[in-house]
Amino acid sequence: MITCTVRYEIDPDQLGAFEVYAKAWLHLVAKLGGVHHGYHLPHEGPNDIAYCHFSFLSLADYEAYREKMRADPECLRAYAHAQATKCIRRYDRSFTKPLFVGASVDELGL
Incomplete structure (x- = not known):
């Protein structure tokens, strides 16, 4: 998973x-095969920084999502909304391998 x-x-x-x-993309990522982990909007601290996290089974699945996204009318409408409102000044992406399942210290031999 990525x-x-x-x-x-x-x-x-x-x-x-x-x-x-953000609400549109929560729907769209799921529609196009991903799992969205939510948006994190400003609350305390900087008022101009937000984050989101979403996963795909593989980088290849993510790349397929990107291709589908470019042709999807709902995705294009969401992008148009961001452009029209200028709500996003800039963004950057990073990729990580998530770890979702823990283990006791005994199971881990600690």
Whole structure:
């Protein structure tokens, strides 16, 4: 499994518009085969930074999602919303391998 983390620099005056965008992508990632782990909007601290995390079984599955996304009318509408409202100033992505299942210290031999 691979998880994509997106760090957004957003316009704090357009937080409502960014929230609309985020809600659309929560639906769209699932629709296109991924698992969304949610958006994390500013609360305390910087008012212009937000994050999201979503996973695919493999990097190849993520790349297939990117191809489908470019042709999906709902995805294009979500992007158009972000452009029209200018709620996103910039973003960057990073990829990690998630670890979801823990074990007791006895099981781990610690």
